[in-house]
Amino acid sequence: MSEHAQLSQDCGAYVLGALEEHEAAALREHMESCALCRDEVRRLQAVAEVLGLGVPALDAPPELRRRVLEIVNAEASLFDAATAAPSVRPSRRLLGLRPFGALVAAALALGALFGALVLAPGGSVTRVITASVAPPARWHAARVPVASLRETGTEGQLLVSDLPAAPRGKIYEVWIETGAQVRPTDVLFDATSSGAARVAVPDLRGASAVLVTAERLGGARVPTMAPLIDARLS
Amino acid sequence: MPLLPRHRATPSPSGLRELADEDLMALVRHGEARAFEVIYDRHSGVAFSLAYRMCGTRTAAEDVVQESFLSLWRSGARYDRTRGSVRTWVLGIVHNRAIDSLRRSINHDRRRASDEGIEERFEAPEHTEVEVARRDDAREIRAALDELPEDQSRVIELAFYGGYTHTEIAAMLEAPVGTIKGRMRLGMEKMRRTLEGAGVVVAS
Numbered sequence: 001m002s003e004h005a006q007l008s009q010d011c012g013a014y015v016l017g018a019l020e021e022h023e024a025a026a027l028r029e030h031m032e033s034c035a036l037c038r039d040e041v042r043r044l045q046a047v048a049e050v051l052g053l054g055v056p057a058l059d060a061p062p063e064l065r066r067r068v069l070e071i072v073n074a075e076a077s078l079f080d081a082a083t084a085a086p087s088v089r090p091s092r093r094l095l096g097l098r099p100f101g102a103l104v105a106a107a108l109a110l111g112a113l114f115g116a117l118v119l120a121p122g123g124s125v126t127r128v129i130t131a132s133v134a135p136p137a138r139w140h141a142a143r144v145p146v147a148s149l150r151e152t153g154t155e156g157q158l159l160v161s162d163l164p165a166a167p168r169g170k171i172y173e174v175w176i177e178t179g180a181q182v183r184p185t186d187v188l189f190d191a192t193s194s195g196a197a198r199v200a201v202p203d204l205r206g207a208s209a210v211l212v213t214a215e216r217l218g219g220a221r222v223p224t225m226a227p228l229i230d231a232r233l234s
Numbered sequence: 235m236p237l238l239p240r241h242r243a244t245p246s247p248s249g250l251r252e253l254a255d256e257d258l259m260a261l262v263r264h265g266e267a268r269a270f271e272v273i274y275d276r277h278s279g280v281a282f283s284l285a286y287r288m289c290g291t292r293t294a295a296e297d298v299v300q301e302s303f304l305s306l307w308r309s310g311a312r313y314d315r316t317r318g319s320v321r322t323w324v325l326g327i328v329h330n331r332a333i334d335s336l337r338r339s340i341n342h343d344r345r346r347a348s349d350e351g352i353e354e355r356f357e358a359p360e361h362t363e364v365e366v367a368r369r370d371d372a373r374e375i376r377a378a379l380d381e382l383p384e385d386q387s388r389v390i391e392l393a394f395y396g397g398y399t400h401t402e403i404a405a406m407l408e409a410p411v412g413t414i415k416g417r418m419r420l421g422m423e424k425m426r427r428t429l430e431g432a433g434v435v436v437a438s
Contacts, residue, residue, distance in 0.1 A: 009412065009415050009416060009419060010415055010419075011419055011422075012415065012417075012418035012419030012420070012421065012422040012423070013393065013400045013414075013415045013418045013419070015422065016390065016393040016394050016418055016422070017333070017393065017394075017397075018393035018398065018399050018400045018403070018418065019399070019400065020399060020400075020401060043426055044419075044422045044423065044426060046426065046435045046436065047422050047425050047426045047429060047435060048394070048422070049318065049322045049325070049326070050322075050371065050375055050429065050434060050435060051375065051379075051390075051394050051395075052280070052284045052325035052326075052328065052329055052394075053280060053284075053325070053371050053372050053375055054372055054375030054376045054378075054379055055283045055284055055286075055287035055372065055376075055395070056283060056287070056372075057279065057280075057283050057372055058279065058282055058283045058286055059279050059282070060278035060279055060281065060282035060296075060299060061282075061292070061296065064278070064282070064296050064299060064300060065274065065275075065278065067300065068274060068278075068299075068300055068303050068304065069267075069271060069274070071304060072267050072270050072271075072304070072307050073267050075267075075307070075308075076265055076266070076267035155308075183334065184330070184334070185305075186302075186305045186309070186312075186327050186330060186331070187305075187309055187312065188312055189309075189312060199309055199312075200305075200308035200309040202301070202304065202305050202308060202309075203301075219330075221333075
């Protein structure tokens with residue numbers, strides 16, 4: 001049986017997310033040179049995308065709405081306080097405000113790039129962790145990016161500069177390592193034209209590291225490569 | 235969220251409800267909680283319905299929906315309108331999170347038991363145009379699935395709503411893996427033709 005005849009059988013299972021990761025990787029590689037399979041996957045993907053609607057319609061419970069909006073409103077207020085506080089002293093602004101440059105400057109000023117503590121405007125402690133990045137040969141770019149993770153409570157923010165655009169057909173995916181396990185997040189991102197990226201990393205509870213790899217456009221369920229960025233929390 | 239100045243010219247609450255999802259997402263990216271609220275109100279029903287169908291318990295479904303919307307709020311910058319509607323994107327997040335939840339769950343096989351008569355308590359009333367359209371699409375999709383031969387609809391449901399891989403399904407149904415993959419492909423292709431005919435999926 002030809003490669004095409006064999007791998008095209010996998011198109012339905014692929015869009016349903018039902019292939020084993022090595023099979024999905026083989027089909028993705030095959031699709032790079034096979035327009036027939038690419039088209040079939042694109043057509044079937046449109047069906048997979050609406051399957052989520054084909055379930056009995058329920059309303060979300062009102063208490064869930066209250067809970068979610070409470071968290072969102074609290075975070076929006078904190079964000080407002082952080083961005084619109086004209087009376088904050090300059091040093092505090094440098095430490096607490098959002099721009100990446102200020103954050104790195106703050107970490108440098110504290111003389112500790114690894115595990116620097118930053119006081120956020122709300123008074124909560126933010127730890128800034130400098131991430132390890134893969135060597136130049138793995139980046140397809142002249143410069144290697146600089147990355148740091150900002151950890152406040154169980155929330156994280158990954159800040160990267162000089163980040164090359166993800167390779168064609170790929171996107172950067174954030175993973176959370178908990179001991180020996182690595183779990184995917186919903187966080188997929190790419191560099192902006194200036195090479196910067198700033199992404200929220202959800203739920204760091206129990207996390208030992210935050211990792212970044214380059215994966216296919218929809219993201220993967222298990223990493224298909226060694227991490228490009230590795231921020232160690234413990 | 236991107237390094238951009240905060241958007242200050244936010245429309246009034248009633249104005250926000252007139253905006254398309256894609257325009258609301260631009261505001262959500264800049265930390266506008268009221269824009270997020272409109273997105274939540276528009277899509278929490280489909281999100282909860284899918285999460286409940288997949289997880290089988292109200293608590294797990296609520297956790298999945300809460301995590302999904304908070305992830306949307308905190309990293310809305312990932313939404314790319316060229317890759318589909320906000321609704322599809324939300325459902326994609328919910329689907330991924332529900333699968334994670336199922337695979338984490340020790341009682342993976344016990345979740346089918348429905349709890350609390352939830353379908354009756356939370357059944358969505360058809361009171362808005364959006365809700366009616368959602369019901370129409372849901373009916374077409376359900377009908378397309380029901381029209382398939384049972385062996386095809388079953389493997390699609392186990393994979394998509396159950397989060398099982400084809401090898402797990404093959405073991406469960408005691409069938410060769412090639413047969414399972416073949417049924418998935420045939421069934422999805424038939425559904426595509428049906429749903430394109432009904433206008434639920436755009437023909438390509």
